[in-house]
Amino acid sequence: MSLAPKSLRALKDVRMLEITWSDGSVFRLPFKLVRVECPCAQCIHEITGERMIQPDSVPEDIHPIELGYSGNYALKVVWSDGHGSGIFTWERLHGLCSHIAAVKVSPA
Numbered sequence: 599m600s601l602a603p604k605s606l607r608a609l610k611d612v613r614m615l616e617i618t619w620s621d622g623s624v625f626r627l628p629f630k631l632v633r634v635e636c637p638c639a640q641c642i643h644e645i646t647g648e649r650m651i652q653p654d655s656v657p658e659d660i661h662p663i664e665l666g667y668s669g670n671y672a673l674k675v676v677w678s679d680g681h682g683s684g685i686f687t688w689e690r691l692h693g694l695c696s697h698i699a700a701v702k703v704s705p706a
């Protein structure tokens with residue numbers, strides 16, 4: 599099975615990233631959750647794995663200003679706070695879909 603999403607949409611009115619997976623399941627992830635879970639070296643310490651970004655420092659109205667694919671394995675996001683070094687692999691996005699703040703819109 600391919601892990602890649604079938605489609606990705608930024609829903610600005612509800613501030614969520616909607617992901618349709620290849621198995622037909624649809625999840626919505628709050629922008630803020632995705633931003634806080636940014637796996638880049640500025641947000642997560644490369645050696646200790648410690649989270650260096652403070653969730654409280656992320657504005658409530660955070661939103662992506664640019665969504666793009668990185669190769670065929672990950673999503674690249676440029677955020678409204680200017681942060682743009684995060685690469686979210688499909689595996690990581692799958693993991694976020696089981697987060698308590700994720701909303702399952704449609705089952706597989």
Ligand SMILES: [Zn+2]
Nearest residue numbers: 636638641684
């Ligand atoms: Zn980051």
